[in-house]
Structures are given as C-alpha cells and as structure tokens.
Amino acid sequence: MRTQVAIIGAGPSGLLLGQLLYKAGIDNIIIEQRSADYVLGRIRAGVLEQVTVDLLKQAGADKRMNEEGLPHDGIELLFKGKRHRIDLNGLTGGKRVMVYGQTEVTRDLMEVRAQEGLTTVYEASHVQPVDFESDKPKVRYEKDGQVHEIECDFIAGCDGFHGICRASAPQDKIKTFEKVYPFGWLGLLSDTPPVSHELIYANTERGFALCSQRSATRSRYYLQVPLTDKVEDWSDEAFWEELKKRLDPEARANLVTGPSLEKSIAPLRSFVTEPMRFGRMFLAGDAAHIVPPTGAKGLNLAASDVGYLSQAFAQYYKEQSEAGIDRYSEQCLRRVWKAERFSWWMTSMLHNFPGEGEFNTKVQEAELDYIVHSEAGSTSLAENYVGLPLV
Numbered sequence: 001m002r003t004q005v006a007i008i009g010a011g012p013s014g015l016l017l018g019q020l021l022y023k024a025g026i027d028n029i030i031i032e033q034r035s036a037d038y039v040l041g042r043i044r045a046g047v048l049e050q051v052t053v054d055l056l057k058q059a060g061a062d063k064r065m066n067e068e069g070l071p072h073d074g075i076e077l078l079f080k081g082k083r084h085r086i087d088l089n090g091l092t093g094g095k096r097v098m099v100y101g102q103t104e105v106t107r108d109l110m111e112v113r114a115q116e117g118l119t120t121v122y123e124a125s126h127v128q129p130v131d132f133e134s135d136k137p138k139v140r141y142e143k144d145g146q147v148h149e150i151e152c153d154f155i156a157g158c159d160g161f162h163g164i165c166r167a168s169a170p171q172d173k174i175k176t177f178e179k180v181y182p183f184g185w186l187g188l189l190s191d192t193p194p195v196s197h198e199l200i201y202a203n204t205e206r207g208f209a210l211c212s213q214r215s216a217t218r219s220r221y222y223l224q225v226p227l228t229d230k231v232e233d234w235s236d237e238a239f240w241e242e243l244k245k246r247l248d249p250e251a252r253a254n255l256v257t258g259p260s261l262e263k264s265i266a267p268l269r270s271f272v273t274e275p276m277r278f279g280r281m282f283l284a285g286d287a288a289h290i291v292p293p294t295g296a297k298g299l300n301l302a303a304s305d306v307g308y309l310s311q312a313f314a315q316y317y318k319e320q321s322e323a324g325i326d327r328y329s330e331q332c333l334r335r336v337w338k339a340e341r342f343s344w345w346m347t348s349m350l351h352n353f354p355g356e357g358e359f360n361t362k363v364q365e366a367e368l369d370y371i372v373h374s375e376a377g378s379t380s381l382a383e384n385y386v387g388l389p390l391v
C-alpha cells in the first residue's frame with residue numbers, strides 16, 4: 001500500500017488531520033490500534049475554541065455541532081463562597097466558546113471519513129513508524145496475523161500520550177518537559193440538567209470542583225481528589241454530597257442529581273516534547289503535549305497542531321515548498337507553551353495544594369479577587385480561555 005500521509009492514531013488529532021488533508025486533495029490512511037467503539041468510549045473534555053470550530057467547519061464535520069453545540073459567552077469563578085462571572089464575549093470583542101463533547105467531535109469526524117470512503121485500519125497491532133529519517137518512510141503494522149507496510153511521504157504521529165511515535169524518536173534529539181500535580185480529577189457524567197447555564201470553576205477549602213455540561217439534559221461534573229483515591233471509593237451518592245459541599249448555596253439548591261453514566265479519575269499533568277518533528281515524522285496532539293484540563297485546552301491544541309500541519313503539507317504538495325513543514329514544530333510550540341502556561345496557571349489558582357498551607361490559599365484568593373475585579377485581569381483570562389489567535 002502507498003499513500004501520501006500515513007496517520008498513526010484515530011483520536012481527534014488523527015481524524016481531523018485526515019479530513020483536512022482530504023479536503024486539500026492529499027491522500028491519507030489512518031492506522032489505529034483500537035476499535036472505533038473503544039475510541040468513542042473515552043469521555044473527555046468539551047469546550048471548543050473558535051479556532052477549533054472553524055477547523056471542524058473546514059473539515060466538513062460541523063453540521064451536528066452547529067445544531068447541538070451550546071455557544072457560551074461566559075464562565076463563572078466561585079471562591080470564598082461567591083460566584084463571579086467572566087464575560088468572555090464582552091472582554092474579547094465578541095468571541096465565545098462552543099460546549100460540545102470530544103466524543104461527539106470524534107463521532108462526527110468518523111462519520112464524514114466513512115462517508116468519503118477513506119481508509120482507516122482499526123485494530124492494527126505492533127504499529128511502527130519506520131525509516132522516517134530517510135525520504136522513504138513507512139508504517140508497519142500487523143492485522144489478522146499478517147504484517148503490512150504502508151509506504152508514504154510523511155508520517156503524522158497522532159497516537160496520543162502513550163503512542164509509539166514519540167517513543168520511536170531518536171533519544172538524543174528529543175527533549176521533554178514535565179510537571180505532575182499531586183491530585184486528580186474525579187469526573188461524573190449524568191443525564192441531569194446542568195446546575196447553571198454556564199460553567200462554574202470553584203476554588204474551595206475542600207478542593208476544586210467544576211460544573212460542566214454536554215447539553216440541556218446532560219451534565220459533566222468534576223471533583224479534585226487525592227491521587228490515592230480509586231473510582232470504587234466513590235459511590236454516586238458520595239460524589240453528589242461532596243459536590244454540594246463545594247458549591248454556593250444557590251447552586252447547591254439547584255443541583256439535580258441522578259445515576260452516573262460514567263465515572264473516572266484522571267491524573268493532572270503538564271508535558272511538552274521538543275521538537276515536534278523528526279525527519280519525515282511529525283507529532284501532533286497528545287503525542288506531543290499534555291495539559292491539565294483546567295483551561296480546557298487539550299483538544300484545542302490538538303486541533304491547532306493539525307491545522308498547521310495540514311497547511312504545511314498543502315504547501316508542500318501544491319507549491320513544492322518545504323517552508324511550512326520546516327516551520328511546523330516552532331510554530332506549534334509557540335502556541336503550545338502559551339496554552340501550557342494558561343493551564344498551569346488556572347490549575348495553580350483553583351486547586352488545593354497539599355502541604356502548601358494557608359499562605360498559598362490567601363494568595364489564591366487575592367489572585368481570584370484581582371482577576372474578577374480588574375478588567376486587565378479578567379481580559380487576560382478571557383482571551384486565553386476563548387483561545388489565542390493562530391499565528
């Protein structure tokens with residue numbers, strides 16, 4: 001088999017890249033180690049920046065998002081028992097975010113890919129990028145007991161944090177930066193109406209809480225928990241009781257509880273790989289970087305990476321110019337580090353840090369007080385939350 005771009009991984013990065021390349025007339029094959037259902041079973045974030053919304057439109061995968069997604073013009077910060085609204089729209093000259101689940105984004109991208117009849121190899125094992133430092137790269141994999149090889153011009157490593165592409169990069173040419181936080185997020189999804197029409201980010205003495213949503217009838221809530229906690233330790237009742245304790249009286253009174261559809265614990269991590277290109281292999285999305293979910297940037301960074309990468313490949317094929325692919329890593333990393341900073345900052349401001357003591361709590365409260373009462377402070381939060389422009 002031969003293709004122009006072999007994409008490893010059918011998460012949001014790989015699927016969006018595949019669709020953007022197809023629209024630009026560039027042939028691609030996706031190789032994924034799991035089944036489509038497994039990929040769709042992962043519940044993840046749900047806030048899309050305008051940049052991501054625009055890329056989904058360009059990919060032709062925006063129909064259901066336009067019908068079912070919820071545009072949000074603000075978020076609320078809850079601290080010292082009171083909620084304060086950040087007017088994202090007013091502070092950014094009319095920008096907003098779209099609340100639409102990553103699972104739905106993935107499903108929509110899978111559907112358009114299937115409609116166009118593009119090749120995705122699911123349940124491939126022993127996937128391996130080969131010879132990517134030469135001009136004849138290949139992807140080797142096994143399927144149904146047979147070894148296959150795809151010859152290509154480029155490999156896109158869209159295979160997530162645990163993928164094979166970053167692991168295959170030459171160790172003397174790669175540098176990684178990491179920060180692990182001493183807590184996790186316990187998430188619960190339920191078919192209950194959201195507690196409030198906008199997201200609530202809460203800093204409380206019992207720890208962080210987030211009230212998010214997927215639709216008018218489906219809610220997603222999170223609680224900061226110690227890393228030692230297990231999902232089995234948390235009954236639905238215990239979750240709701242703890243969430244109530246972390247909300248203000250009005251939200252507590254409005255909270256509708258119900259059985260969980262899904263419950264899981266995710267650790268919080270900041271991680272960046274430099275560079276994001278190794279010869280003819282390009283990393284994108286979680287394969288190259290992880291952000292803690294507090295700033296809702298993971299999926300959006302994945303989208304901007306593949307936006308840049310598709311442009312770079314289009315320039316290569318249409319104009320026979322390598323300028324885009326040569327600039328890719330640096331261009332992505334500038335945006336990645338800004339999102340890393342924002343996610344780290346939101347995480348630092350909103351969580352309880354064990355052992356940091358009351359001084360830290362007081363500084364957090366002062367910072368939140370400053371952010372909500374200073375136009376400069378709230379504008380800085382707002383412009384990062386809605387997403388920095390692509391440069």
Ligand code: APR
Pocket residue numbers: 008009010011012013014031032033034039044045102127158159160161162163164165284285286287297298299300302
């Ligand atoms: N071979 C083939 N596929 C692989 C391999 C491998 N060796 N290793 C991993 N994969 C697949 C995974 O099964 C997964 O479907 O690559 C895909 C990577 O998808 P994601 O982890 O969702 O990463 P990405 O597409 O970059 O999406 C980033 O996901 O984790 C969130 O916050 C993150 O929202 C962001 C988004």
Ligand code: PHB
Pocket residue numbers: 044045046047199210212213220293294295296
């Ligand atoms: C979510 O809805 O899952 C979500 C929303 C905002 C965040 C993180 C997660 O910051």
